[in-house]
Amino acid sequence: MTLRAALFFLVTHALVIALIGPQDPIGSFLLLMAAPLLAALACVRRARDSRAACKWRLLGFAVGLFSIALLAQLYRIADGGGQAQMPLSSLILYVFYRIPLTYVAASPGGGNRYVRAVDLSIIALLWLLYYVHTRALVHLDAALWMQGLNAMSTVQNGLVFCFALIRFLAEDNADRRDFFRTLTTYALGYFLLAFYINHYQPQVPDGGWGDLLISGLFVLLAVMASSPWRPPAVAVSRNLRRVVDAGVPLMLPLLLMMVALLVSRLHPTLAIVGFIGAMLGYALRSVLTQVEIQRQRDELEALARRDPLTGLGNRRNFDESLGSAHRRARRQGLGLAVLMIDIDHFKRLNDTYGHPEGDRRLRAVAGILDGCLQRGDDLLARYGGEEFIAALPSPDIAHALSLGERLRAAVETAGLPAAEAVVTISIGVAWQAARENGDPRDLVDRADQALYRAKHAGRNRVHGAPAATAGSERPDRRA
Structure with missing residues (x-):
């Protein structure tokens, strides 16, 4: 998305809100749904010419889920739900939308299929905790529902931003650094926007100016993903790189433990499962990583003693x-x-x-x-x-x-x-x-x-x- 197209989209959305507003929020909601779809398409297109293609696709998938969550809300509004409590389907999709974001920000990547399977198992357990906790919140009164949901949202959004920022600061590959720069900017914007809406304007009606803020964030993501400008490669301290490479495998287990702590009041048994899963997952990943490192070391040692042309010893x-x-x-x-x-x-x-x-x-x-x-x-x-x-x-x-x-x-x-x-x-x-x-x-x-x-x-x-x-x-x- 070019800057001119982005400005046109935002001006159009502002005019719809100014002329129609909360009286008929469907028009604003349609534009609000279009913004993450445009961002998702921009991310998928960016994946075509980037070495961080998988990461861009996951980011596009995540913001696409956000648009589907908005669709569930639109159905509620069109069906005459008014300002009733958010439907469970939207809540689950909003929660699930953060799973790909968390994975792309916190997963170290690489490794063999067994290491990746451990990462995906931690993500699956994380989603289970999100899902069960979200279902439990729906049945509480409005005050407790909002308090629990806002706490979960703040922890999720804050940790995704922190993880993305750490990866950005320690990344020396130009393509991956550009991705984490984009993800860091988006994650910070989403964290601040969600914190503002959840804590200062929790009762803003649908179709209001809050919709423009949300669509503006996704339009910014679309512009960054579509921009032809690429930041130059920078020299990164080797010590910083080593520390981050060693610490990144802790990110997913740490997030799982934080979420387990949040759900402990309503689901103590599930919280214990989350804590055990985080510790076992990290331990198993460490063992598998060490085995892989040892295997690669043995292969390099063998190559160092082998003549590549004849296959004989050197x-x-x-x-x-x-x-x-x-x-x-x-x-x-x-x-x-x-x-x-x-x-x-x-x-x-x-x-x-x-x-x-x-x-x-x-x-x-x-x-x-x-x-x-x-x-x-x-x-x-x-x-x-x-x-x-x-x-x-x-x-x-x-x-x-x-x-x-x-x-x-x-x-x-x-x-x-x-x-x-x-x-x-x-x-x-x-x-x-x-x-x-x-x-x-x-x-x-x-x-x-x-x-x-x-x-x-x-x-x-x-x-x-x-x-x-x-x-x-x-x-x-x-x-």
């Missing part, structure tokens, strides 16, 4: 697992062999076929190597670039060299196209006997030196490292 995974592999081999009474493997002329292959084809060759070679090393104690990783590394128990250097030759032959036999006929590999092998107490990381350096010699001897071959010597240095290799 260098970090190999370095961390080498000590364990060495201890397992010694427990078995075997030595430990380390094989450093390099794809021959890989740079030329990339230059000839392109990097995507080079990546496919890497994956193919990784699959061949992995297929040849199927024992549970065998450790294989992509060490970097076109290099792979393996560590495995081996009884002697001859066995390790034989395994290296088997790996070399398997890759050559696969016949993967390359700049030099087919893809081949060079392998450097280092071995340490079980009785030796040397650092297994020295095996990596010795295997690297052996690989260097294999490449300079013509590539596509396996070369064994000599026994460890003091002061050996790792040469600078360039393929």
